[in-house]
Amino acid sequence: MTKREEYEQKTEKLLIPIMEANGFELVDVEYVKEAGNWYLRAYIDKPGGITVDDCEVVNRELGDLLDRDDFIDESYILEVSSPGLGRPLKKERDFIRSKGEEVEIRTYRMVDRQKEFRGVLKAWDKDTVTIEYEDGQEQVFERDNIALIRLAFDF
Template sequence: MSKREIYEQKTEAILMPIVEEHGFELVDVEYVKEGGTWYLRAYIDKPGGINVDDCEVVSRRLSDILDEKDYIEEAYILEVSSPGLGRPLKKEKDFKRSLGEEVDVRTYRMIEKQKEFTGLLKDYDDATVTIEMEDGTLKTFEKSDIALIRLAFDF
């Protein structure tokens, strides 16, 4: 297991009781480096959506515990936020909740001369994701080919 995965796993374990206490859902935790800076991000949600006060409550509690446990070696910025409109699908519960919803799929490699697809999430398992394209055809992707899958949104 990589250091990044260990940090994410430990942070998720700390966060679970905090978010459950407030009736929130922990959507995801990620530890990523962007532009030379490390970020520890926690995405939370609740029915009706998350607001700034919700994020602040979780952030303060998490920050205090992270300072106490001090298991992350590098300097980092802590962010707690909503998963946003284009919510990524990562865990089984995300796929289950999103069945029948429109999703955007971005692949690592070209498939039929394209890397981006949009359709209704029809099925998934441990290895594949199937979406129904606009023309009614079904397209199945290997999860190992998917760079990103998220709920689609229009403005």
């Protein structure tokens, strides 16, 4: 297990009681380096959407626990936010929640001379994801070739 994975898992464990106490859902935790800074990000959600106040509550409680446990070696910036539009589908519950919704898929390698696809999420398993196009045609993608799958959004 990498240090990054270890930090994410430990942070998730700290977040679970906070999520349960507030009726929130933990969507994802990531520990990433961007522009020379480390970020520890928690993405949370609830029916009807997350507010700034919700994020502040979780940030304060999580921050206190992280200060107490102090398991992250580097200095980092803690961010708590909603997953927002175009949230990536990563976990099984993301797929369950998004079944029947329009998704965008970006592939690593060309499929039918393109790398970007958009359709309704129909089915998935550990190896594949199936979407349906407006014309009723379905397409199956190998999970190994999916760089990104997220909810589609229109502006």
